[in-house]
Amino acid sequence: MKHCCFFLICCFFIPQLYAESNADYKISPSRMGIVRKTLMDEGNYYDITINGHHFKGSRKWGERWDILKGAMDYRGKKVIDLGTFMGFAPIFIKKYCGAQSCTGVDFHYLDSAKRMADAFEVYVRFIHADFDSSTSWEEKLGYDYDVVMCMSLFHWVRDKERLLNYLSHFNTIIYEGHQPAEIEIERFRPLGYQAKILGTSYSGDHQMTSSGRTIILFTRSDS
Numbered sequence: 001m002k003h004c005c006f007f008l009i010c011c012f013f014i015p016q017l018y019a020e021s022n023a024d025y026k027i028s029p030s031r032m033g034i035v036r037k038t039l040m041d042e043g044n045y046y047d048i049t050i051n052g053h054h055f056k057g058s059r060k061w062g063e064r065w066d067i068l069k070g071a072m073d074y075r076g077k078k079v080i081d082l083g084t085f086m087g088f089a090p091i092f093i094k095k096y097c098g099a100q101s102c103t104g105v106d107f108h109y110l111d112s113a114k115r116m117a118d119a120f121e122v123y124v125r126f127i128h129a130d131f132d133s134s135t136s137w138e139e140k141l142g143y144d145y146d147v148v149m150c151m152s153l154f155h156w157v158r159d160k161e162r163l164l165n166y167l168s169h170f171n172t173i174i175y176e177g178h179q180p181a182e183i184e185i186e187r188f189r190p191l192g193y194q195a196k197i198l199g200t201s202y203s204g205d206h207q208m209t210s211s212g213r214t215i216i217l218f219t220r221s222d223s
Contacts, residue, residue, distance in 0.1 A: 087113030
């Protein structure tokens with residue numbers, strides 16, 4: 001009966017695609033040089049418009065941000081983003097959603113992420129960690145967070161059980177995997193999580209492709 005209730009909650013219903021966002025994100029004009037240099041140095045993964053300048057990329061940030069900002073009320077919460085890449089998620093959550101604190105974690109790109117946080121004039125704590133290392137990255141990160149984000153990281157980590165064990169310490173997880181939604185949901189079901197499908201993030205100009213990845217909110221009550 002418990003298992004049935006879990007899947008009824010999930011419904012395996014993927015909502016209608018979010019309308020593509022054409023938002024033009026504003027920063028101080030004096031900081032545009034930082035943005036241009038950073039995105040040119042790294043090659044822009046995200047397609048984003050800042051101060052009227054369109055930076056072309058393979059994945060539309062506005063579409064992804066529409067999903068993330070609507071996932072929950074972040075006000076007053078401590079958020080950690082595992083595999084943060086260039087830090088867009090924690091930067092935007094801190095700047096626009098009133099989070100108490102935001103932390104981004106990655107093995108690469110952190111210098112660029114720090115420059116982007118500076119350009120958007122927010123403080124985000126960035127931590128260097130290798131999720132495949134034998135050293136205890138778990139102790140380095142700690143567990144004092146209200147929300148943990150794990151977006152497109154699980155697929156690339158060798159010791160998946162280790163990462164899943166870390167995630168299981170949190171009651172609220174925003175997760176994006178590479179497998180179909182029902183497989184990703186089943187991964188968390190034995191840990192007592194309920195699942196809500198938030199939307200699908202796509203890459204490329206044509207959205208109806210196999211590159212779409214489902215973003216899921218996992219929640220669990222204290223017991």
